[in-house]
Amino acid sequence: MMSGLRGIIDRLSRQRGVRASLIVSEHDGLVVDSSLRFGEGENGERVAALAASIYRKARLSADAAHLGAVSFLQLDSDRGRLCAVGRDDLVLVVVAEPSANVGLIRVELFKALETLA
Amino acid sequence: MADEIRRWSEELAREPNSLVFLQLAEALRAQGQLAVALKIAQRGLDRHPGNSEARALVDRIASERGAEETAQQALAALAAASHMDSAAESAASRLFADLLLDDDQTALLLDESGYVLGGLYLDGDGVDVGQDVGAQLSGISEEIVRSTRHLGLGDWRSLTFETEAAVVAMSPTAQQGLVVVAASRSTPLGLLRRLLERCVERAANWLAGTSGDRKPRTSGSRRILP
Numbered sequence: 001m002m003s004g005l006r007g008i009i010d011r012l013s014r015q016r017g018v019r020a021s022l023i024v025s026e027h028d029g030l031v032v033d034s035s036l037r038f039g040e041g042e043n044g045e046r047v048a049a050l051a052a053s054i055y056r057k058a059r060l061s062a063d064a065a066h067l068g069a070v071s072f073l074q075l076d077s078d079r080g081r082l083c084a085v086g087r088d089d090l091v092l093v094v095v096a097e098p099s100a101n102v103g104l105i106r107v108e109l110f111k112a113l114e115t116l117a
Numbered sequence: 118m119a120d121e122i123r124r125w126s127e128e129l130a131r132e133p134n135s136l137v138f139l140q141l142a143e144a145l146r147a148q149g150q151l152a153v154a155l156k157i158a159q160r161g162l163d164r165h166p167g168n169s170e171a172r173a174l175v176d177r178i179a180s181e182r183g184a185e186e187t188a189q190q191a192l193a194a195l196a197a198a199s200h201m202d203s204a205a206e207s208a209a210s211r212l213f214a215d216l217l218l219d220d221d222q223t224a225l226l227l228d229e230s231g232y233v234l235g236g237l238y239l240d241g242d243g244v245d246v247g248q249d250v251g252a253q254l255s256g257i258s259e260e261i262v263r264s265t266r267h268l269g270l271g272d273w274r275s276l277t278f279e280t281e282a283a284v285v286a287m288s289p290t291a292q293q294g295l296v297v298v299a300a301s302r303s304t305p306l307g308l309l310r311r312l313l314e315r316c317v318e319r320a321a322n323w324l325a326g327t328s329g330d331r332k333p334r335t336s337g338s339r340r341i342l343p
Contacts, residue, residue: 047267047268053260054276057253057254057256057260064246064249065299066241066282071278071280073276075264075265077271077272082268082270
């Protein structure tokens with residue numbers, strides 16, 4: 001399983017403009033596996049925890065509005081993007097440059113999600 | 118009682134100096150006709166200024182009438198305040214109504230604590246779930262800010278997520294508020310973002326105009342989603 005997760009991380013990280021890719025437990029925000037280019041260690045763990053929390057809040061708000069499961073999440077900011085998809089307790093998170101092709105990243109994230117299933 | 122009042126009234130008309138005004142005023146007071154009772158008692162006291170019973174009766178009726186008027190004034194003020202609150206709440210719930218393009222769209226303004234300030238968030242049954250959505254999104258702005266700071270991504274502009282039934286987008290506003298818009302899955306993402314921008318602009322203007330006299334809204338209704 002771990003080699004499978006590593007393969008997912010590697011494929012996501014090969015996308016142009018991707019600075020980091022992580023697999024995170026939504027429940028506790030812990031990193032399951034990651035590839036980071038913006039820093040290592042504590043920084044990545046914090047980002048994982050925060051990304052998991054954001055994803056969880058989105059999922060719970062969708063529940064509250066009876067909108068069904070969250071399939072794809074995208075955070076846009078001045079200098080980059082954060083994209084995430086989730087299944088069960090796992091959340092795949094990608095941090096990318098503003099110039100990155102979000103459409104391709106989205107496709108890769110859904111492919112990765114299929115691999116996780 | 119009505120017969121007695123009529124009889125005492127006739128007697129008082131025949132004999133204006135009669136002390137029957139005491140019984141008549143007391144009977145009218147008991148019936149709640151305080152204004153008439155006070156008038157009769159006061160007129161009797163004017164004719165019999167040394168009558169302590171008449172003075173006591175005037176004082177009692179005047180006191181009761183004053184309390185009644187005070188209560189009526191308080192009720193009127195309460196009704197007026199309630200009406201103003203309802204009008205303000207209704208106006209707040211319609212904050213984004215003219216910006217929404219169809220019944221599949223909804224928009225909500227939350228404060229920094231997740232309380233609803235304006236707009237509505239209706240589910241597929243037309244029930245306003247704004248408070249529930251606000252509660253779940255409480256604190257999300259702060260966590261996004263922390264995330265973007267750790268990642269060096271700069272200020273966040275929007276968060277968008279797709280669900281089985283809808284696409285949802287949100288953006289920060291002044292005073293750490295949050296505008297949330299939702300639309301059906303068939304809505305193009307670009308259109309949703311344009312709607313979000315317009316709602317954010319409306320919210321900013323509204324917040325600037327109502328700052329200081331606004332309060333979180335607790336209910337509302339309008340139809341939407343999915």
